[in-house]
Structure formats: structure tokens, C-alpha cells
Amino acid sequence: MFDLLYFLVFSVIFIQISSTQKSIPYSDQLARQKLIYAAIASYGTVPDYCMNLGFNNSKIRRQITVPCDTVDPNDTCSGFTAVSDEESAILVVFRGTTSDEQLAIEGIETVEKQMPWISGGVVSEYFGDAFYKIWNSGMKDDFNYLISKHPNYQVWVTGHSLGGALASLASSYLVFNHLTPSENLLLVTFGQPRTGNLTYAQNFDLLIENSYRITHSHDPVPHLPGKGHHGYWHHKSEVYYNEKMTGWEICEEDEGQKCSNANAVDLDFQDHLHYFNLDILTLGYSNCQNSTIS
Ligand SMILES: *[C@@H]1O[C@H](CO)[C@@H](O)[C@H](O)[C@H]1NC(C)=O
Ligand SMILES: *[C@@H]1O[C@H](CO)[C@@H](O)[C@H](O)[C@H]1NC(C)=O
Ligand SMILES: *[C@@H]1O[C@H](CO)[C@@H](O)[C@H](O)[C@H]1NC(C)=O
Ligand SMILES: *[C@@H]1O[C@H](CO)[C@@H](O)[C@H](O)[C@H]1NC(C)=O
Numbered sequence: 001m002f003d004l005l006y007f008l009v010f011s012v013i014f015i016q017i018s019s020t021q022k023s024i025p026y027s028d029q030l031a032r033q034k035l036i037y038a039a040i041a042s043y044g045t046v047p048d049y050c051m052n053l054g055f056n057n058s059k060i061r062r063q064i065t066v067p068c069d070t071v072d073p074n075d076t077c078s079g080f081t082a083v084s085d086e087e088s089a090i091l092v093v094f095r096g097t098t099s100d101e102q103l104a105i106e107g108i109e110t111v112e113k114q115m116p117w118i119s120g121g122v123v124s125e126y127f128g129d130a131f132y133k134i135w136n137s138g139m140k141d142d143f144n145y146l147i148s149k150h151p152n153y154q155v156w157v158t159g160h161s162l163g164g165a166l167a168s169l170a171s172s173y174l175v176f177n178h179l180t181p182s183e184n185l186l187l188v189t190f191g192q193p194r195t196g197n198l199t200y201a202q203n204f205d206l207l208i209e210n211s212y213r214i215t216h217s218h219d220p221v222p223h224l225p226g227k228g229h230h231g232y233w234h235h236k237s238e239v240y241y242n243e244k245m246t247g248w249e250i251c252e253e254d255e256g257q258k259c260s261n262a263n264a265v266d267l268d269f270q271d272h273l274h275y276f277n278l279d280i281l282t283l284g285y286s287n288c289q290n291s292t293i294s
Contacts, residue, residue, distance in 0.1 A: 077134055117200055119175075143174075171208050185208065189213050
């Protein structure tokens with residue numbers, strides 16, 4: 001009798017600590033029809049137009065664009081906040097690379113320089129600096145304003161490429177600092193590079209329950225920096241799409257072997273530039289004024 005009771009009690013405890021608790025399950029529709037347009041909007045100068053393709057009547061709070069690197073004064077980092085009353089969501093969105101030079105700089109700095117991160121572990125100094133520059137240049141005030149006005153809204157954090165890394169950092173920053181509870185936050189990234197080391201990933205996994213790192217078939221960027229190189233390690237949960245983005249697999253490990261790690265050959269940068277069959281940079285740079293599906 002007691003044995004059975006102990007068995008039941010321990011089973012329940014075991015199930016609770018071993019299962020991945022997610023208050024917001026993965027939604028292909030949300031990523032495909034809404035959040036990808038937010039990520040695309042961050043590449044433009046007037047995010048409203050791209051946002052309107054995914055959201056009815058969303059309101060941009062402010063776009064913040066700041067110089068983000070000392071080597072190249074033209075290298076800017078950018079992000080914006082917005083609110084959607086229809087979705088009861090506050091959006092926090094970051095932009096990816098804007099030029100090949102930036103990508104090169106990012107590649108070098110990502111690997112070599114790291115900084116301690118607030119929630120534990122170390123992250124690329126380039127990503128960490130970029131997040132803090134955007135955050136401290138006004139995004140913090142905008143976020144605080146929006147969350148105080150809409151305390152019950154979910155917080156949706158997103159970005160493509162470098163923007164995905166910044167979105168990852170922003171999520172752990174927001175939850176670690178109790179700016180929003182974890183069950184209220186949704187992180188969806190597109191083609192995110194490895195952002196920090198294993199300790200960063202492990203602490204991230206404990207902190208952020210609703211994290212979906214979308215990868216597209218042969219996109220090379222999720223393989224950068226190399227796994228374990230200077231300790232770089234992905235956090236959860238990868239959502240790995242096939243070439244035509246018609247089907248996906250979710251890997252509930254940090255570096256799931258069934259997901260993009262199984263396909264690290266024949267890498268194709270075009271897969272990085274196209275998510276959900278949208279030409280991300282072309283759309284973003286044109287402020288979605290010519291929305292063509294390529
Ligand atoms: C806007 O609202 C209409 C009517 O509810 C809906 O059919 C449409 O899908 C929405 N569009 C977007 C972009 O959310
Ligand atoms: C920055 O941009 C300006 C104008 O496009 C260009 O003339 C200059 O060479 C660029 N600087 C660097 C360091 O790339
Ligand atoms: C991550 O980096 C920190 C700082 O260098 C280090 O203390 C920690 O051990 C690293 N994590 C792993 C798993 O190597
Ligand atoms: C958008 O399309 C119109 C009409 O097809 C064309 O005249 C215009 O040059 C295009 N603009 C851009 C930015 O591609």
C-alpha cells in the first residue's frame with residue numbers, strides 16, 4: 001500500500017520535472033501568417049506596412065536604430081516594439097544583418113569575444129552589446145510603457161538571423177528581470193545562430209518555457225558558430241522545417257539529432273533568406289510595398 005503510494009507520488013514528481021512544460025504550444029499558423037511578417041518588418045524603415053500583412057490594426061510603438069559596432073560606423077542594429085489588441089499581444093522584434101560586411105564582422109566577433117550573461121553562461125559580445133544598445137536607447141522605456149498599459153497581454157519576441165539571437169537574449173533578459181512571467185512570453189526565431197555557451201543554453205531552458213527556434217532545411221546560419229566551438233550551444237526547442245516548409249519536426253533537446261544537425265551538409269544561404277517561401281530581405285527592405293511570394 002505504502003509502496004504504491006510512494007510510487008504514485010514519485011511518478012507525479014518525475015513527470016512534472018521531466019516533461020517540457022509549455023503554456024503556449026507551437027503554432028505553425030502563428031509563425032507563418034503573423035510572426036514572420038514582424039521579423040520581416042524589422043528590416044524596413046517603416047515597419048507598419050509589413051506588420052499589416054500579419055496583423056490587423058497593430059500599432060508600432062517605436063523603431064530604434066543605433067550604431068552597433070565600432071569597426072564599421074555604418075553597421076546598425078535595430079528593433080521595434082508594437083502592440084496588437086486583436087491578438088492581445090505586445091511584440092518585441094529585432095533585425096538581422098544588413099550587409100555582407102556586417103555578417104563578416106559578426107562572424108569574427110561572435111566566435112572570439114564573449115560576455116557574461118545576466119541569466120548565466122556567456123554569450124557573443126557582439127549580440128550582447130547589440131541587445132543592450134537597442135534596449136537602453138529606448139526599447140526599455142517603450143516596453144515598460146506597453147506592459148504597464150497591457151499587463152495581461154502576452155509578450156511575443158521574434159527576429160530573423162542576428163535578430164533571432166537578440167530575441168533570444170531579450171527573452172531571457174525580460175523573464176530573468178521579472179518584466180514578464182515566463183508563461184506569458186513566446187519566443188519564435190527564424191534562422192537563429194548559436195547565441196551563447198552550454199551554460200547559457202541550460203539556464204535559458206530553465207527560464208524560458210515557450211521557445212521555438214525555427215530552422216529551414218539547409219540554412220547554414222543555425223550551424224554558426226560551430227557546435228561546441230568556444231562552447232557555443234543551442235537552446236531549446238528547434239522547429240525544423242523541410243525545404244518547401246510544408247512539414248516540420250520539433251526537437252525537444254538543445255541540439256536535437258533529428259533536426260538540422262542531421263542535415264549539416266549542402267548548406268544553402270538561400271534557405272536562410274527564405275522562410276515560409278517569403279524573400280525576407282527583399283520584402284523587408286522594400287517595406288513590403290511589393291509583396292511578392294518568391
Ligand atoms: C483581419 O481580420 C479579418 C476579419 O476578422 C480576418 O479575416 C483576417 O485574416 C485578419 N487579417 C490579419 C492579417 O490578421
Ligand atoms: C559607410 O557608408 C558610406 C555611404 O554609403 C560610404 O561612403 C562609406 O564608405 C561607408 N563606410 C564604411 C566603413 O563602410
Ligand atoms: C560557459 O562560460 C562560462 C564563462 O567562461 C564558464 O564558467 C562555463 O563553465 C561555461 N559553460 C560550459 C558548460 O562550459
Ligand atoms: C513595385 O511595383 C511597382 C509596380 O509593379 C513598380 O513600379 C515599382 O518599381 C516596384 N517597387 C519596388 C520597390 O520594387
